[in-house]
Amino acid sequence: xxxxxxxxxxxxxxxxxxxxxxxxxxxxxxxxxFANGEGEIVFASGKxxxxxxxxxxxxxxxxxxxxxTCGDDGRVIATNAQGASETLAxxxxxxxxxxxxxPDGAVAWSAGKTAFVKTKKGARQLEVxxxxxxxxxxxxxxxxxxxxxxxVSLWFPNSDAKxxxxxxxxSHLGVTWSPDGKFLITTxxxxxxxxxxxxxxxxxxxxxxPMRVRSxxxxxxxxxxxxxxxxxxxxxxxGTKDGxxxxxxxxxxxxxxxxxxxxxxxxxxxxxxxxGYSDGMVMMARIxxxxxxxxxxxxxxxxxxxxxxxxxxxLAYGTDEGKAGVLNL
Amino acid sequence: xxxxxxxxxxxxxxxAGKTTLLNRILSEPHxxxxxxxxxxxxxxxxxxxxxxxxxEEVFExxxxxxxxxxxxxxxxxxxxxxxxxxxxxxxxxxxxxLADPAPVAQTFFVDxxxxxxxxxxxxxxxxxxxxxxxxxxxAPEAKNQIAFAxxxxxxKTDLVTPDELKDVExxxxxxxxxxxxxxxxxxDLALEHVLSxxxxxxxxxxxxxxxxxxGGHHHHDEDVQSFSFSTDKLLDAKTFFAWIDNVxxxxxxxxxxxxxxMSFKDDPQRYVIQGVHMMFEGDHQxxxxxxEKRESRIVFIGRDLDExxxxxxxxxxxx
Numbered sequence: 001x002x003x004x005x006x007x008x009x010x011x012x013x014x015x016x017x018x019x020x021x022x023x024x025x026x027x028x029x030x031x032x033x034f035a036n037g038e039g040e041i042v043f044a045s046g047k048x049x050x051x052x053x054x055x056x057x058x059x060x061x062x063x064x065x066x067x068x069t070c071g072d073d074g075r076v077i078a079t080n081a082q083g084a085s086e087t088l089a090x091x092x093x094x095x096x097x098x099x100x101x102x103p104d105g106a107v108a109w110s111a112g113k114t115a116f117v118k119t120k121k122g123a124r125q126l127e128v129x130x131x132x133x134x135x136x137x138x139x140x141x142x143x144x145x146x147x148x149x150x151x152v153s154l155w156f157p158n159s160d161a162k163x164x165x166x167x168x169x170x171s172h173l174g175v176t177w178s179p180d181g182k183f184l185i186t187t188x189x190x191x192x193x194x195x196x197x198x199x200x201x202x203x204x205x206x207x208x209x210p211m212r213v214r215s216x217x218x219x220x221x222x223x224x225x226x227x228x229x230x231x232x233x234x235x236x237x238x239g240t241k242d243g244x245x246x247x248x249x250x251x252x253x254x255x256x257x258x259x260x261x262x263x264x265x266x267x268x269x270x271x272x273x274x275x276g277y278s279d280g281m282v283m284m285a286r287i288x289x290x291x292x293x294x295x296x297x298x299x300x301x302x303x304x305x306x307x308x309x310x311x312x313x314x315l316a317y318g319t320d321e322g323k324a325g326v327l328n329l
Numbered sequence: 330x331x332x333x334x335x336x337x338x339x340x341x342x343x344x345a346g347k348t349t350l351l352n353r354i355l356s357e358p359h360x361x362x363x364x365x366x367x368x369x370x371x372x373x374x375x376x377x378x379x380x381x382x383x384x385e386e387v388f389e390x391x392x393x394x395x396x397x398x399x400x401x402x403x404x405x406x407x408x409x410x411x412x413x414x415x416x417x418x419x420x421x422x423x424x425x426x427l428a429d430p431a432p433v434a435q436t437f438f439v440d441x442x443x444x445x446x447x448x449x450x451x452x453x454x455x456x457x458x459x460x461x462x463x464x465x466x467x468a469p470e471a472k473n474q475i476a477f478a479x480x481x482x483x484x485k486t487d488l489v490t491p492d493e494l495k496d497v498e499x500x501x502x503x504x505x506x507x508x509x510x511x512x513x514x515x516x517d518l519a520l521e522h523v524l525s526x527x528x529x530x531x532x533x534x535x536x537x538x539x540x541x542x543x544g545g546h547h548h549h550d551e552d553v554q555s556f557s558f559s560t561d562k563l564l565d566a567k568t569f570f571a572w573i574d575n576v577x578x579x580x581x582x583x584x585x586x587x588x589x590x591m592s593f594k595d596d597p598q599r600y601v602i603q604g605v606h607m608m609f610e611g612d613h614q615x616x617x618x619x620x621e622k623r624e625s626r627i628v629f630i631g632r633d634l635d636e637x638x639x640x641x642x643x644x645x646x647x648x
Contacts, residue, residue: 021412037412056412072381072409095381095409112384130386131402149388149401170391171401189401189440190391211441320414 008294009284015325018042022318025305026062028081032316032326034305035060035069041079044316044326051077051085061101064310068107070096076109088118100144102137106157108144110135115146117157124157133173139181147172147186152196154184166196168203174214179222183243187213191229197243204245206236210260215306217266217273224250224287226264226273231255233264233275233285253285253292265306265315274315276303282317282325295327333448336420337524338433341455342464342471343426346484350455350516350523351423359520361418364410366403368425379417381406385425387432390439396582396606397439398432404440411446419524420447427470430454430477431585431605438608451526454478454508455516458497459488465500475501476553476585476630478508480526487514504553507588507628553585556636558643559626563594565648572642573602573609581607583634589627592617594648602627 021037032044039052051057055073062068066078068088074096076089089096094111101107106119110132116125130149137144146153146163149171155163171189178185183204185195191211195204206227213229223239232251236244253275255261263276271287279298285291301321308315318324341347355365364379383402390397403422410420424433430452437449454474457464464471475481481501486494494512501510509526511518569591577584587604591611602611617623627643 021414023412037414038416056409058409058412072413093382095406097405097409130388131384131405133401133405149386169389171388188391189388189399189404192391 006283006292006294009327009329010294010296012329013295013325013327014044015323016042016044016046018318018322018324019048020322021320022305022322022324023057024060024062025307025316025318025324026060026067027064027307027309027314027316028062028067028079029064030309030314031081032307032309032314032324033062033067033079034316034318034324035067036318036322039071039073041067041069041083041085042324043083044324047083049079049083049085051079058095058097059099061099062307063101068099068101070099070109072096074111076107078107089116098132098135100135100137102144103142106137106142108135108137108157110146113148115144115155117144119157126153126155126157126163128153128163133171134175134186136175136177138177139179141181145175145177145184147175152184152186166201168194168196170194173212174216176216176218176225178225178238178243179218179220182241183238185216185225187216187227193227195243197241197245199241202245204243206244206249209234215261215263215265215276217264219266219271219273219287220269224266226252226266228261228264228276231260233261233273235287252287252290253283255279256281256298259298263303263306263317265308268308268310268312270312274306274308274317276306276317278302280319280321280323282306284315296325299323333446334414334417334420335450335525336422336437336447337450337526338430338452339421339423339455340428340430340433340452340474340477341426341482342457342460342468342474344460345426345455345457346482346513346516347423347426347455350453350482350484351421353516354421354520354523357520359524361524362416364413364417364420366406366420366422368423368428379410379413381410383422385428396431397435397608399436399439400432403433403436404443407443407447411442414446419450427468429470429473431473434477434586434605435608438605438610444610450524451479452477453480453482453523453526455482455484456497456501458483458486458494458512461497462500465504472504472553473585475504475508478505480523481505481508481510482516482518482523483510483512484516485514486512504555505630506555507557507630553630553632554634554636555628555630556634556639557626557628558640559624560644560647561622561624562647563592563623564625564646566591566593566596566600568648569593569646572646573604576639576642577604577607577609580631580634580639584629584631586630587628589625590614591625591627592623 018034052071074091134147151167153163172186174187191209192207209229215228235250259279281298282296301319305318
């Protein structure tokens with residue numbers, strides 16, 4: 001498809017400056033916010049909150065009311081739409097690498113080999129065998145997946161029982177659950193992903209990527225898992241009880257030559273997704289017919305964050321050079 | 330290569346003077362800001378908001394290569410530091426005294442983010458002049474650290490006699506004839522000898538006299554060998570890459586370190602290559618200058634290397 005055939009909605013994008021490497025973005029109410037590598041929360045309006053002074057934000061998650069950030073200053077901070085920040089945790093001389101949100105206001109974070117969970121009732125912690133690579137709460141029940149070397153520990157923070165261990169050799173980094181809770185998927189240090197069907201712990205290897213997978217996103221109905229790490233968005237089928245076992249993935253939204261997909265975010269209720277590339281381009285692609293709409297042209301930098309507003313009308317993006325923008329359809 | 334963040338790896342056996350050197354680097358007014366990755370907090374006496382403790386977590390890559398171990402913690406830390414790009418000029422990685430340098434070095438080859446945004450500037454090994462002889466007997470790590478080094482800080486020279494010092498130096502040379510050696514007391518040396526070495530600006534290798542390696546009258550380390558091959562003939566790039574690929578597969582587990590500068594036919598640029606075990610990477614460096622001799626040279630440091638096969642293979646790459 002030549003470029004002039006691609007429809008563009010670039011004129012509906014409002015660009016803004018996020019100041020530094022955008023680690024993550026989200027929406028507080030209807031306003032887009034960007035967490036950056038200089039410890040700031042930058043609002044689309046231009047307001048800046050120094051949530052982690054003289055530090056870098058390493059990860060951030062947003063629940064619509066607050067954005068939760070963790071940083072190399074060893075702190076977890078929650079910031080609301082008014083810009084008020086509250087410190088949830090502070091650990092001296094450590095980085096807090098990961099943060100995740102669970103049901104009923106539960107927050108998890110990790111520092112080195114220790115995962116922490118804070119609920120209204122109190123705080124618990126779990127030590128795993130090696131540094132935590134990623135955290136994700138199960139969609140149902142109160143269970144936390146903790147990825148580390150050689151597998152994932154599944155922990156019920158309210159129970160004293162030893163966590164279940166899903167073993168697979170290698171370094172597991174990102175981790176996510178399928179929306180129905182039947183599958184658990186990790187991204188690995190190698191250019192591959194690994195998955196388990198939790199009913200019988202059957203393994204699923206998802207490989208063939210030219211580079212590390214850094215971004216993955218389930219479609220709203222849970223039938224597809226979109227991933228970065230290749231010249232296309234790679235879509236793994238999860239619509240049947242066997243998941244992607246024995247099936248080939250789909251490919252969508254090719255990158256321009258020399259570029260790769262770096263970020264994916266599935267639309268909250270439609271069969272479409274937003275795609276960010278290493279050359280700074282942002283596209284929207286419809287899954288059934290692969291139709292593409294340009295959101296942002298290639299402009300240096302690498303797209304490092306994408307987030308839909310839950311209403312499905314607004315999309316925020318950010319790059320490693322601190323460029324950001326909001327699309328309002 | 331130029332806009333990559335330089336990384337200096339500081340290694341050395343326990344008590345050799347590594348922490349003293351690190352404290353010196355951090356406290357001297359050189360106008361540069363370093364992000365420092367240490368294995369133990371507390372020993373560093375300097376305030377630096379970019380000091381981070383590492384856990385030395387080594388893991389094996391799932392690529393069927395048993396020697397392909399990397400430091401996962403370093404990948405994570407460098408990923409994090411890159412979010413602060415522009416806030417520091419270089420990265421210093423201190424390893425524990427017992428660390429094998431291979432996983433650290435391999436980390437800079439294996440992860441695309443790390444290798445895309447940073448470059449290993451030099452492996453600096455601090456050596457204790459008094460105790461090295463004993464360590465070489467009982468600690469294989471100490472020998473690996475020397476074999477891996479681009480720069481060796483031969484420290485505590487005040488504790489030995491001139492003859493003993495000479496002997497230690499010869500032992501180091503027997504393991505690694507390519508590294509620069511600086512003799513010091515209390516790790517006292519100008520930091521320009523440690524930082525920004527551009528170890529893979531490998532001119533030093535070209536400058537080495539061949540007989541320097543071949544003179545058999547001094548110590549020969551019975552365990553670690555080093556070889557250097559050179560030729561004035563232009564090389565055929567395709568043949569060379571096929572050969573080096575094969576070498577890395579067959580002799581990789583025995584190769585501790587390899588580096589070289591190649592002069593290819595129909596290529597006006599110098600091509601530099603470096604390797605650790607089975608991982609090799611190369612890049613065009615710059616144009617050959619009119620006033621320099623277009624010579625290709627490659628050096629290998631390793632155990633049980635097949636010298637004849639390496640030499641013949643290299644020579645067969647001539648265009």
